[in-house]
Amino acid sequence: MTAHEPYSGVLPAMVTPFHDDGSIDFDSLAADAQRLERAGVDGLVPVGSTGESATLTHDEHVQVVETVSGAVEDVSVIAGSGSNNTAEALELSERSAEAGADGLLLISPYYNRPEPEGMEHHYREIADAVDLPQVIYNVPGRTGRDIAVETAVSLADHENVVGYKAASGDLGRISEVVERTRDAAFSVLSGDDGMTLPTLSVGGTGAISVVANVEPERTCAMAGAALAGDYERARALHHELGPLMRALFAESNPIPVKEAMAIRGHCEPHLRSPLSRASEGVREELEGLLDELDSSPAVEVGVEA
Template sequence: MTNFDLTGVYPAMTTPFAPDGSIDHETLADDARRLEGAGVAGLVPVGSTGESATLTHDEHVAVVETVVDAVDDVPVIAGSGSNSTREALELSRRSAAVGADGLLLISPYYNKPEQEGIVEHYRTVADEVDVPQIVYNVPSRTGSNIEPATVEALASHDNIAGYKAASGDIGQISEVVERTREEEFSVLSGDDALTLPVISVGGDGVISVTGNVEPERMVALADAALGGEMDRARDLHHELGPLNRLLFAETNPIPVKAAMEIRGHSSGALRPPLTDLTAENRQALEAALDELDATREESLGLEPAEGA
């Protein structure tokens, strides 16, 4: 098993599309290199932020391969979950075969298995695919919750290395940390706005939507919090607060793709049934990004740009 430290900021990457709706692999590779250069700990393509629900399996694997080929020094953790154990196993095998260093598996959605079924689902994939895997709990999308005792049962598996916490329930997340402290197991926030609270109760970082747009600030926030510089971490947390809220004002990844377009990173195109960000929210997003741009040098301790 390939081991790596699941600590820090892992952007949940968007998938850029060309005008004809096909995947824009050149822009995808450029984006992976941009994020790597910003100091992130790793990259997470083809999760829900990557519109995996609208990709064919071949497109899914091709995105993973492009990201793997684009970067040099950071792990690539491929989204490979499904509500079908057989399909999750297929996507996991294929993602690992093209070089994914790890896997992120959403819990089975819609069919809402019992906790025993969730355990069997994850163990089946972990038994068959020998790379580190992250259990992903996001009840708002799946319709079911992975209970802390279930995470504890999974954490002892050699290939189950972490947990992405997107329940919004800090008490539950804290309990997961408590129950897994004796294992080599990472707890990562799945909500950008809860990055600081999750780290404060013993979490290890974040799988981040905001990290696509403000990777340097997210890295600085996580580094400060993990290093015990809580005043600095709180300052960054509040600087990013308006953006964090706006990126979830409509269904993810609608706002973040608009933000990527505003920043000049991609076209912002979405696949149906997702629709463009409303004019009101886009205006608010532009204002928030302008404010972050205006305070970037001071916030990150950078030298003023030449001619500024």
């Protein structure tokens, strides 16, 4: 197997744009990937939770990966390919690799709530079979089960498991994973925008970010400053982005971020059922926050992470 490098910097968790009839807007998807690449992001993560992967068919999933991979030149494409069915996750991972993905993001099995032994077996089976760098994704609020620290540490010894997306909200747990994998080629990435700066402060290497879809330059500047040790500047940017970060999770992700991107003219706000468009109050809040950000220059934005 190939020795893979761990990930660092800012990797937006991309939305999947839809037409009003529910079909995928591939032109907007490609344009969005190119916009984010120009903004200086370090990678792109399509067909994850933010990309409404739960309501895409497998063929659509592959088409999204092909579109994003074909649209960009110099950034890695890390495709969401997880499932609560190991065989299905393996199939999606293999098809994503064939479609041009440079890496994989694998949510932990949801609903069936495996024990740690089953969780590790799930990830090792995919890592053994698909020779791409893979990030395991801990988001117990969506899956109903934490990836145990011991499981993450054990998986870090696999050549193809290069990272851990942390979205538990538990900084102590995140810090322990960082501490116990410091000698491995392994990255700990924030999966919660409000926790990105704290995660970087304890040794994390970057973020798979929702807010970076809307404010990629500011998000890259914040992460870049923290990774360079300039925490005064990183804190200023973190607090500047704070109200938008919170507003983007006022309703279920990706409802608010789709609305924010529509306000900015990047895509239409259409979502697939059972998700519904953002409420009027959320729309008004987002319009005000985006107007404020547009009218006030950030703290030295545009520095690459």
